[in-house]
Amino acid sequence: MAGVRGQRRERGDLENEVLAALAAAGRPLTPGEVLEQLDRALAYTTVMTTLSRLHAKDAVTRQRAGRAYAYAPADTATAAARRMRRLLDGDADRAVVLARFLDELDPGDVPVLQKLLAEADPGAAGGRD
Amino acid sequence: MHLAVYCPFLVSLLLGAAAPGLARRLPPATAARLLTACSVVAAAASCAALGFLASTVLGQLPALAAAGHWSAGRLAAASPVPRVVGLAALGAVAVGAVNGLWVLGARCRAVLALRALGRSLPGSGQLVVVDDDIEAVAVPAGRGRILASRAHLADLPADERRALLLHESAHLAHRHHLYRLAVDLAGAVDPLQRAVRSAVVYATERWADEEAAGAVGDRAVVARVLARSGLRAAGAPRAAWASLAMGRSGSPLVPRVRALLGPAPRQRPELLVAAVALALLAVGSVVHAQEDTETVFEHAVAAPHPHVTAGPVRHTG
Numbered sequence: 001m002a003g004v005r006g007q008r009r010e011r012g013d014l015e016n017e018v019l020a021a022l023a024a025a026g027r028p029l030t031p032g033e034v035l036e037q038l039d040r041a042l043a044y045t046t047v048m049t050t051l052s053r054l055h056a057k058d059a060v061t062r063q064r065a066g067r068a069y070a071y072a073p074a075d076t077a078t079a080a081a082r083r084m085r086r087l088l089d090g091d092a093d094r095a096v097v098l099a100r101f102l103d104e105l106d107p108g109d110v111p112v113l114q115k116l117l118a119e120a121d122p123g124a125a126g127g128r129d
Numbered sequence: 130m131h132l133a134v135y136c137p138f139l140v141s142l143l144l145g146a147a148a149p150g151l152a153r154r155l156p157p158a159t160a161a162r163l164l165t166a167c168s169v170v171a172a173a174a175s176c177a178a179l180g181f182l183a184s185t186v187l188g189q190l191p192a193l194a195a196a197g198h199w200s201a202g203r204l205a206a207a208s209p210v211p212r213v214v215g216l217a218a219l220g221a222v223a224v225g226a227v228n229g230l231w232v233l234g235a236r237c238r239a240v241l242a243l244r245a246l247g248r249s250l251p252g253s254g255q256l257v258v259v260d261d262d263i264e265a266v267a268v269p270a271g272r273g274r275i276l277a278s279r280a281h282l283a284d285l286p287a288d289e290r291r292a293l294l295l296h297e298s299a300h301l302a303h304r305h306h307l308y309r310l311a312v313d314l315a316g317a318v319d320p321l322q323r324a325v326r327s328a329v330v331y332a333t334e335r336w337a338d339e340e341a342a343g344a345v346g347d348r349a350v351v352a353r354v355l356a357r358s359g360l361r362a363a364g365a366p367r368a369a370w371a372s373l374a375m376g377r378s379g380s381p382l383v384p385r386v387r388a389l390l391g392p393a394p395r396q397r398p399e400l401l402v403a404a405v406a407l408a409l410l411a412v413g414s415v416v417h418a419q420e421d422t423e424t425v426f427e428h429a430v431a432a433p434h435p436h437v438t439a440g441p442v443r444h445t446g
Contacts, residue, residue, distance in 0.1 A: 009302055013344070016256040016275065016294040023258040024283040024290065039287035059254035073258050077276075080250050081261035084268075084276055087242060098243070098266050098306070109383050110363050116386045117356035120349045 011053070018050045019059055019073060028063060028070035131209050133421065134181050136414030137174035140407055141321035144171050148328035151404060153384070156394040157335035158303075163401060164332060165308045167408045168325045172315035174411035175322075176225065179218045181422045186215030188426065197426070204429035209421075225318040232317035236310055244270045255301075256294065258282065264362060265297055273301030284361060288345060289354035295341035296351070303340075305333040331381070338385055339394070352389035355382060 021037040022029055029037065031047045038047070051071050054060045062069040087098075144167055152160045185208040187193060194201040208215070247270025250257050256275045265277040275297040282290055300306075312329045316322060338355070342348040359382045388394070 009298065012255045013295055013298055015254055016298065017291050019254060019256050019258065020277065020282045020290050020294055021287065023277075023279045024285070026279075026283065037287060038291075040291075054254055057254040058252040059256070073279075074252055077251050077257050077259050078261070080246065080257065081259035081263065081276070083246050083249065084259070084266070085261060085263060087246060098268065106381075107363065109381075110360060112383050113356045113359050113363075113386065116383070116390065117353060117360065120352040120356060120386070120390055 011050075014046070014050050015054055015057075015059070018047065019054055022060060022071055023073045028065065028072040030065055030068045030070050032068070034071070131421075133414040134178050134210075134418035136418075137171065137178040137411045138321060140411040140414075141171045141175050141319050143407060144168065144404075145322040145324040147404070147407075148322075148325040149331075151400060152328040152332040152335070153388075154394075155332075155397055155400055157332045157339055159396065159401065161305070161308050161329055161332035161336055163404050164325055164329050165311050167404055168312045168315040168322055168329070170408045171322055171411050172319035174415045175319045176222075177415045178418055179222045179225070181418050182210055182215055182218030183222050184422060185210040185425065186212065186219055188429070194429075197430075199426060199429035201429075204426065207425050207428040209425070225320075228320075229314065229318040232314060236313065240269075240310075243268055247271050247274055250274050250276075255298065264358070265293055267297040267300040267305075269301060269304065269306040273298075275301070281358065281361065285354060285357065288347075288350045289357065292341045292345050292351045292354045293358070295344045296337045299337040299340040300333065303333075303336065305337070308333055331384075335385060335388060338389060342389060348389045348393065352386045355386050355389070359386075 017038060018034055021034055025033070025037060031044060031051055034051065035042060035044060035047050051060065051062075051069075055062055055071070059074055060071045061074050062071045064070075144164075148164055148168075151164060154160075155163065185204065188197065188199065188204050189201040191201060194204065205212075210218075247268055250268075255273065256277060258279050259276055260279055262278045262280050263276060265275065265281065268274045268276060275294065277294070277297075282293075285293065308329055309326075312326045316326045338351050339348075342351045345351065
């Protein structure tokens with residue numbers, strides 16, 4: 001039971017990762033390009049099936065690009081984003097239920113975070129972008 | 130009734146004082162579970178203790194005394210609880226009940242609003258990428274959805290993007306919102322332990338951080354994405370950023386990054402035992418206080434005369 005749930009979760013996490021890579025790329029990607037974007041050891045077929053699942057869930061659209069399909073995220077949820085923002089801005093009640101990636105930041109934290117980021121990323125001090 | 134009935138309040142105070150330290154020292158999943166359980170137990174114990182204290186004053190109302198077949202005068206004489214304490218407890222019960230119901234109603238509305246939002250999201254995948262530059266957020270509606278901004282995702286290297294999504298999916302998989310709701314309600318009826326709430330929020334964030342780190346296989350990656358996202362948010366032109374945060378009850382970012390750069394947390398059985406002992410103390414004192422309260426009412430019932438004599442409580446066999 002837990003194994004099935006674990007597998008489903010793993011699949012879901014992979015779908016998230018692939019969709020995020022498509023969104024970050026900002027242009028349609030073939031499965032091979034997605035694999036490059038993911039930057040880790042995954043099988044080509046794994047990416048293929050994940051893209052098919054995303055397509056079945058209406059999360060991505062695809063178009064022919066030569067012999068393969070090129071995939072792009074489905075239309076972004078602009079209306080949903082606006083409602084989300086309203087919920088977040090609205091009041092603290094929602095904040096209890098929602099888990100936000102970043103909760104609290106003090107302006108004084110900025111230099112500390114810069115130092116910690118450099119510490120966590122010795123290979124690319126100064127940022128990657 | 131002299132001491133035991135006041136113990137739960139002490140437990141709530143101690144729990145509130147110890148919670149931030151426990152959340153930082155214990156492995157986060159342990160901390161979140163332990164603190165939530167202790168918080169609910171302590172709140173229930175405090176409510177029961179307030180009820181016992183208030184009953185000594187309420188029981189003196191003529192209508193209640195008549196219904197319960199005890200003497201209001203003898204109850205007043207037999208009660209070891211000073212009248213002013215009983216009245217204060219009565220006030221606290223009323224305030225706690227109103228506040229608890231208010232918070233419960235507000236949270237229920239929030240959950241319903243999030244469900245409606247969840248239903249309105251397109252597709253049936255977990256992640257929804259939006260063009261609005263919101264921070265990534267886990268929406269506990271249905272099977273759970275994650276909202277993330279395209280710009281934010283595009284700013285991150287692949288491994289950090291993955292860590293961010295794993296963090297959010299950990300929140301959903303472990304139903305962290307239920308922990309938060311539980312301590313939130315406990316804090317609403319038992320304000321002495323309010324600090325537990327932010328400690329549990331912190332613990333659930335750390336839990337998701339560590340779980341993402343475990344899946345990625347490198348804790349520094351999660352530290353990087355936290356720091357990078359924090360800096361990105363701080364540099365964002367949105368002046369409203371501060372108002373978006375969870376306010377003073379939120380979970381600070383810097384300690385989370387530091388924790389990920391330090392050694393992995395290990396179990397601390399002694400802290401676990403101490404916290405459980407604290408919860409057991411609350412339960413034990415409630416049981417004791419209940420027996421005492423019953424004894425007091427029995428004395429008030431066993432009145433041979435309606436005549437009142439002030440004096441120490443004596444067992445009359």
